[in-house]
Amino acid sequence: MTVTRPDSPTVRAFLGLGSNLGDRWAHLRRAVDHLRGDGATPVTGISPVFETEPVGGPADQGPYLNMVVELALPAPPDPYRVLAECRRLEAAAGRVRAVRWGPRTLDVDVLWIDGVHLDDPELIVPHPRLFERRFVVAPLATLAPDLAGPGEVERAGGDVVEVGTL
Numbered sequence: 001m002t003v004t005r006p007d008s009p010t011v012r013a014f015l016g017l018g019s020n021l022g023d024r025w026a027h028l029r030r031a032v033d034h035l036r037g038d039g040a041t042p043v044t045g046i047s048p049v050f051e052t053e054p055v056g057g058p059a060d061q062g063p064y065l066n067m068v069v070e071l072a073l074p075a076p077p078d079p080y081r082v083l084a085e086c087r088r089l090e091a092a093a094g095r096v097r098a099v100r101w102g103p104r105t106l107d108v109d110v111l112w113i114d115g116v117h118l119d120d121p122e123l124i125v126p127h128p129r130l131f132e133r134r135f136v137v138a139p140l141a142t143l144a145p146d147l148a149g150p151g152e153v154e155r156a157g158g159d160v161v162e163v164g165t166l
Contacts, residue, residue, distance in 0.1 A: 010072040045070030047139035068139040
């Protein structure tokens with residue numbers, strides 16, 4: 001793992017949230033509310049919500065709602081603590097990991113943490129498919145145009161439709 005020493009007391013982190021089972025809006029809203037209510041890691045940005053067809057996995061899945069949340073992590077960041085929070089949010093939403101890229105109540109991925117490069121079996125930061133999928137790049141671009149500008153959105157695969165905000 002490489003962590004670049006930050007010049008500020010916090011660093012940006014971006015989480016991707018998606019849902020295609022049950023009340024998709026409610027799953028996203030509860031996850032964001034939980035992150036906001038935690039207080040230990042301030043939420044500094046919330047993207048609009050985008051709807052997209054599933055990428056990969058079983059063919060009979062319904063469409064996803066996707067969004068990105070920006071956090072201000074205390075420096076130096078602990079990516080494994082962020083991963084643990086992602087898993088806790090998924091568990092609280094009743095996520096069951098039965099099929100890779102299968103339908104889910106809530107999926108929460110660590111997309112990016114400023115200054116962190118990590119590649120191990122448990123966690124890869126930046127996310128290995130971050131810039132390949134428009135359902136991640138489009139909401140990220142609304143919060144961090146320095147990371148994902150119009151060119152990255154155009155190059156990413158898939159179609160997305162902005163459907164609202166939380």
